[in-house]
Each structure stands twice: as C-alpha cells, then as structure tokens.
C-alpha cells in the first residue's frame with residue numbers, strides 16, 4: 001500500500017451510549033477502522049443515525065471511545081500539545097452552534113480571536129470568506145438570518161484560521177446547488193494546499209468530488225475507496241446505487257453480535273477496509289510513535305490570552321445585545337428591593353387576641369362595661385390618700401388597642417386556647433375575676449398571699465411558631481403593661497414609674513429604639529440579590545451556550561471550560577462591584593435624607 005501520511009486513523013473503535021444492562025443501551029460504532037490520508041477530501045456517508053456525528057466528535061476529542069484508538073494529525077485528541085481540540089482543526093457541527101446575538105462579523109471574529117489571529121489577517125480572511133460564501137451583511141444578527149445563511153456563516157467560522165484538518169458535518173444542507181458547487185471547489189483547493197477535509201453529507205452524489213468515500217452503516221464501515229473505484233466495483237452509475245447495493249448485501253448476511261468483527265463478509269474483498277492489522281498503518285501504531293517532532297505543529301503554543309480575549313468579547317456582546325437580560329439585570333434588584341420594603345419585614349398590623357375577661361363578665365354590664373363612657377376605673381380619695389380601683393382590665397385592653405392589638409372576646413380559656421391552636425388567633429389573654437382588687441392590694445401592701453398574686457396576674461398564651469409575630473406580641477404586651485401602669489399610677493397621684501420594670505433602656509448609642517425588622521433584613525436581602533443575580537445571568541448564558549452548541553464548538557476550537565467560567569466570574573464580579581457601588585450610594589443618600597436615628601456610620605453622614 002502506498003505510504004501516504006495519515007491525518008486520521010481510527011482503529012477498532014467501539015462506542016456506545018447508555019449502560020449495557022439498561023434498555024437504552026445503544027452501540028453506535030462497532031470495531032470501526034478508518035484512515036484518512038493527509039490532503040484529501042474524505043466523504044463520510046451513511047444514513048441518519050448510523051454514527052457519523054459520534055465518530056466525528058471522537059475525532060475532534062469531544063467524546064472518547066469505549067474501546068479502540070484514534071489518532072489525529074499525529075497525536076491523540078485531547079492530549080497536551082496535540083492541537084486537537086484546538087487550532088489544528090476546523091469544526092463545523094451539524095447544528096449552527098453560533099451565538100444568536102452575534103453579528104455575522106462577530107461570529108467569524110470570535111473564532112479568529114480564539115485561534116489568536118492578528119486583526120489584519122482576520123479582516124482579510126473575513127473579506128475572502130464573505131465573497132466565497134456569499135455571506136449576508138456583516139452587521140446582521142445571526143438569529144435574524146435564514147437557515148441557509150446561518151449555515152454559510154457557520155462554515156466560514158470553521159474555515160477562518162486555515163486549519164490542517166477540516167471536519168464538516170453536513171455543511172451543504174439547505175444550500176443552493178451553485179453555492180454547493182462553489183464550496184466543493186473551495187474544498188478541493190484547500191485539499192490541494194495540504195488541508196485534510198472530512199465531510200459528511202446527505203447529498204451522496206456530491207461526494208463524487210471527494211478523493212475517498214467511507215460508507216458507514218450501523219456503526220460499521222461497509223466500504224472505503226475512491227468514488228470511481230466504488231462505482232467500478234459495484235458496477236453502478238451512481239454512488240447512491242452503490243450504497244444501496246452494499247446495504248442490501250449487509251442485510252442478506254445474518255447479523256452477528258456487534259462485539260464481533262466488522263462484518264468482513266459484507267464487504268467485497270477489493271472494497272474491504274484496507275487497514276486490517278497494525279502493520280498496515282503506514283504511519284503510526286501508537287501514540288508514542290505518532291508524537292514525533294515532525295508531527296508536532298510549530299504554531300501550537302498555548303494561546304490562552306487570545307482565548308480569554310475572545311470569550312470575554314463574546315460574553316459582553318451576548319450580555320449587551322440581550323435587551324431582556326439587560327432590563328432584567330437593571331430592574332430585578334430594584335423590583336426586589338421595592339417588593340421587599342413594601343411587603344416583608346414590617347411590624348405586623350391589626351393582630352387579634354382572644355380575651356377571656358372574667359372581671360368584666362361578672363360586672364352588671366357584662367363584657368360591654370369597657371365601652372361604657374361613664375366607667376371610671378380609678379377613683380382617688382384625697383383625704384384618705386387611697387385609690388379605689390375598678391375594672392382595670394378595661395384600661396389594659398384600651399392600652400393594648402393603642403398598640404395595634406385587638407381583642408376578640410371568648411367566654412372561657414379552653415375556647416380561647418383552641419382558637420390559638422387552630423391558627424385563628426395568635427394568642428389568648430385571661431383576666432381573673434377580681435383582677436383590679438388584687439392588683440390594688442398587691443401594689444398597696446407589697447406582701448400579699450399567693451392567691452392575690454395569681455389574681456392580679458394576666459395570663460397570656462401565644463403561638464410561638466411565628467418568630468416575628470411572637471416577638472412583636474411580647475414587645476407590645478410589655479409596652480401595654482408599661483403605659484397601663486403609668487396611667488394607673490398617674491391617676492392615683494403616684495410616681496408613674498413606681499411599678500415599672502426596674503430596668504431602663506436609655507437612648508440607643510446607634511439607631512432607634514423602635515427600629516423595624518425591615519432595616520435589619522435589608523442588607524441581607526441586598527447581598528443575596530447581589531450574588532443571586534450574577535449566578536442567574538451566568539447560568540442562563542452557560543445553559544444557552546450549551547443548548548445552542550456554542551459551548552461544544554468553542555471547546556473544539558480549544559477554549560477550556562475553566563476559561564469560559566473564569567470570564568463569566570470576572571464579568572459578574574464587575575457587575576457586582578457596580579451594584580455594590582450603587583447600593584453604597586443609595587445607603588449614604590438614605591442616611592443623609594432620613595432623620596439620624598438608625599444605624600449610620602460614620603454618624604457625620606446623618607442629617608442633624
């Protein structure tokens with residue numbers, strides 16, 4: 001066999017999807033051997049689902065074989081310094097795999113930048129490809145192009161850097177015959193210049209312009225030869241007929257288990273795969289053999305800087321040309337903050353408590369006594385310096401209402417507690433029958449019996465499952481007690497703080513005594529939004545890239561996942577810095593414009 005250097009060698013390749021013990025197990029490549037010589041056009045033909053794309057993705061290093069070997073341009077795909085994936089290969093996947101927000105120019109420039117092309121060279125190449133492939137206006141967005149136009153841009157992106165190996169997965173689908181012819185002429189020209197082209201297509205007849213054709217079916221190569229040889233061997237006028245004959249002959253032979261050999265029976269001896277043993281490979285048989293100095297490309301130094309630059313520009317273009325995303329980024333924090341300040345974290349309002357008031361129930365007016373305008377709970381007799389106290393529970397409930405807590409009367413504590421346990425009310429209060437009398441005795445005499453202490457005590461049952469409401473109720477109860485006792489002491493002509501809790505909170509050093517929950521929660525919410533938003537934006541862009549195939553294509557061009565991630569992190573860090581600056585500005589502004597009562601540092605920022 002003529003020893004022509006091979007660009008791609010696939011040896012005994014097996015690839016399957018799923019697990020053998022699962023129903024979705026699917027063998028795709030079965031003991032496949034294939035060799036593509038350098039500087040030729042190799043047409044890979046086969047029906048839909050026969051494994052062409054899978055084979056190509058193994059060649060470009062995006063998938064690995066389950067068994068067997070693949071060598072590309074003298075190295076193993078994915079091996080350090082092999083240049084594959086990377087600048088040595090130009091890959092046009094079946095899907096368009098271009099960012100929809102790119103303009104035609106951006107799309108080509110993106111890949112040119114990844115490969116580290118100089119701007120002048122890139123400009124020149126772009127002009128050449130525009131005219132060769134009749135590309136639409138350079139300023140048009142990819143997402144606004146027709147399918148055929150998008151395909152042409154995608155092809156141009158694969159050709160931009162003059163790769164050594166071109167892998168084109170159905171590049172001519174949807175293109176008119178004239179353009180298809182033009183593309184084939186161009187491919188022949190690049191092949192003459194030494195570039196190897198592997199092309200898959202559904203238009204079998206156009207592959208007669210290829211130097212060699214591989215007919216793939218059910219993961220096996222049925223035949224591999226030049227178009228003329230195939231036509232001659234199968235005595236057909238068209239390649240389609242030849243393929244049909246081969247397929248029929250394959251079916252005539254009882255199928256074997258795919259783990260056996262590559263059905264040599266179905267391949268006519270002359271057309272059978274020529275590389276049956278290691279010795280037959282004219283160039284390489286192991287990865288150590290193939291990585292010779294000769295094969296290692298001179299211009300294969302790591303162009304990480306160019307890749308970072310390309311991905312950075314791409315991300316900015318993607319971000320800035322996505323009006324929805326931009327509006328979302330700008331408005332989302334504002335909407336969140338406004339929604340939070342107006343809906344969450346404020347003190348609860350109009351809470352209702354069950355009240356069992358045995359004191360008023362035993363009065364001549366019943367429970368309505370508290371609404372009687374002629375009621376006088378404290379009557380002071382100056383001469384004897386004593387206070388007569390009556391229905392003090394009414395004053396307590398009045399003070400409670402001033403603190404925004406309202407009463408729902410209940411007849412007994414069992415019913416009141418049931419209302420709390422079923423979630424109808426947040427708490428229940430109980431006033432004993434001789435509450436006022438016992439309280440007066442307790443204050444007046446100090447040393448009283450236990451039952452007097454009990455009778456002068458208001459019992460409270462609250463639902464503590466809601467932390468904020470529970471705390472609020474306790475706070476309001478203390479306030480009510482405070483204002484109630486002050487009022488009672490004043491009415492009796494005593495010092496109003498006489499029966500206050502003997503702990504006094506002075507003016508706070510920072511902040512305000514009655515600060516609402518919202519002010520404490522706001523910083524946490526802002527920080528959450530600051531970190532949540534970039535995470536959403538980054539994941540949206542990444543998922544979008546994955547779904548559109550841009551991620552995959554960028555990886556084949558040599559960009560690493562960590563590089564894409566690093567660019568996103570850097571970009572979002574910049575957005576976070578901007579957002580923090582905005583929040584700090586808003587904070588300082590609020591401090592200046594609000595009374596200097598809440599936590600402002602330095603205090604000099606506060607309004608005086």
Ligand SMILES: Nc1ncnc2c1ncn2[C@@H]1O[C@H](COP(=O)(O)OP(=O)(O)OP(=O)(O)O)[C@@H](O)[C@H]1O
Pocket residue numbers: 017018026028046047048049050051052053054055094
């Ligand atoms: N990720 C995957 N998981 C499971 N099965 C897969 C996966 N990718 C491909 N397949 C299956 O493997 C088989 C070969 O798929 P592949 O895309 O390689 O075929 P193809 O020859 O390129 O087809 P077409 O010409 O229609 O693009 C198909 O049956 C497909 O359903």
